[in-house]
Amino acid sequence: MKRTAVITGAGSGVGQAIALALVRQGWQVALIGRRPEALAETVRLAGDAGPRCLSWPCDVGDPAAVEQMGRGVLAAFEEVEVLVNAAGTNAPQRSLAVLSDKDYQAMINTNLNGAYYCVQAFLPHMRQRGSGTFVNIVSDAGKAASPKAGPAYVMSKFGLAGLNQSINAEERANGIRACAVFPGDIDTPLLERRPQPPDAAARSRMLRTEDVAECALLCINLPAHAIVEELVIRPR
Numbered sequence: 001m002k003r004t005a006v007i008t009g010a011g012s013g014v015g016q017a018i019a020l021a022l023v024r025q026g027w028q029v030a031l032i033g034r035r036p037e038a039l040a041e042t043v044r045l046a047g048d049a050g051p052r053c054l055s056w057p058c059d060v061g062d063p064a065a066v067e068q069m070g071r072g073v074l075a076a077f078e079e080v081e082v083l084v085n086a087a088g089t090n091a092p093q094r095s096l097a098v099l100s101d102k103d104y105q106a107m108i109n110t111n112l113n114g115a116y117y118c119v120q121a122f123l124p125h126m127r128q129r130g131s132g133t134f135v136n137i138v139s140d141a142g143k144a145a146s147p148k149a150g151p152a153y154v155m156s157k158f159g160l161a162g163l164n165q166s167i168n169a170e171e172r173a174n175g176i177r178a179c180a181v182f183p184g185d186i187d188t189p190l191l192e193r194r195p196q197p198p199d200a201a202a203r204s205r206m207l208r209t210e211d212v213a214e215c216a217l218l219c220i221n222l223p224a225h226a227i228v229e230e231l232v233i234r235p236r
Helices: 013-024 036-052 063-077 101-129 151-174 189-193 200-204 209-221
Strands: 004-008 028-033 053-057 082-085 132-137 176-183 230-233
Touching: 004 013, 004 101, 013 028, 013 036, 013 082, 013 132, 013 209, 028 036, 028 063, 036 053, 053 063, 063 101, 082 101, 101 132, 101 151, 101 176, 132 151, 132 209, 151 176, 176 209, 209 230
Parallel strands: 004 028, 004 082, 028 053, 082 132, 132 176, 176 230
Antiparallel strands: none
């Protein structure tokens, strides 16, 4: 079987780190993200492995766009073994006192609905082939709420953890597995959307995107008979 993966949020942060790690291991990787220029930067960073990347600009919160993306990627790759849901967003005005409906809907749509749409785009194919791995990049905000994350982000991440559990509950007999990775603070561009972005000293104590990528690769590269259902990683 071909080693093929689809990574959402592949233009920056954790999604980019996972995509680069997989393509350097010889995988064919579909890079999914809203910004073509960011996907192009991921291909550039892949260097000699760049030809194994397929860039597909797509807003994962748009179900029609995701359906089209799924058909296009399957036509190009013929098989998809892995889907990593790493796309995510937050808003500076995130507390209950100031959260707007627009920002609330954007977070739920990207962080939760987008992951669901992408799962549904590839799940029938995985059932047919009798195997597949989903990796859902959640957050430790999906374990316990905190003012730092804000309610919409927390709700979306609790929902994503529920989606992960549901995949395992329903699809295990079809050879399909799902792993939820719950990272603590990561030094990524998303930090700039905090009400008060952390300074360089605070960022230096956080996880690196490559740390979370290592967790994803562990889940992906395990033998088919094994599964890591949940993995929590935090800065030491």
